[in-house]
Amino acid sequence: MANLDSIFHGLADPTRRAVIARLATGPARVSELAAPHDMALPSFLKHLKVLETGGWIESDKAGRIRTCRLKPETTKAAEDWLGQQRSLWEGRLDRLDVFLNNLYDEGKNDEA
């Protein structure tokens, strides 16, 4: 599995996110992926390379056609990391909740 640095670096560019979104709907050849993007092919190929390094895509070549497809498990790695932060955060809210409930309970004790 690619490391988180290269996974997130893959997402930090609109061209690359567009490629991922396109490939999420199914495989495509290089020229088809490149077509919507107003840049020279070698520039675009660098983006594909970054996506490959990040574990977002894989490809193989038949004749002169290279077909790329998404590796959707990489999405999971990214989502997992974000989810862990969320649970840290929500755990914190939980503890705040406990804290506030304790305050409330103490208030009730004061009333008694």
Next chain:
Amino acid sequence: MANLDSIFHGLADPTRRAVIARLATGPARVSELAAPHDMALPSFLKHLKVLETGGWIESDKAGRIRTCRLKPETTKAAEDWLGQQRSLWEGRLDRLDVFLNNLYDEGKNDEA
């Protein structure tokens, strides 16, 4: 809201992810955030700046102490984008499912 480029760029570095993870457990001052990281303070401050640009953190200063806290809504922006790709992908699987079911139904027609 920060754009997706800067949001994901914020995550593409281990120091910055560690800061986010730390802040997910609660606010902290700059020196406290910097302590675990073996780098000069100005280098570390650049990372904080990247996180601020990416909408991951905000801060304010009381006396000479700057306190940073997480902006957890930014996690949502990142998760939302990933979720959209997932639903594209899963939508594709759904359509594949429909396709396979159609094949199966046609098979039944052949039997009849």
Next chain:
DNA sequence: CAATTAGATAGCCATACGGCTAAGTAACTT
């Protein structure tokens, strides 16, 4: 076989990134 197509590679360029040191400022502490 000649021409075209699909992609790959090499290398140039400007800017961004991620590290550093040195020096500055503002706020406590003594």
Next chain:
DNA sequence: AAGTTACTTAGCCGTATGGCTATCTAATTG
């Protein structure tokens, strides 16, 4: 008032990024 603390700013340095053109190879097509 002097010293220390907590950042802050300026600026240098090497590498990475993201764009380009020119050129190359391999596979089809005519």
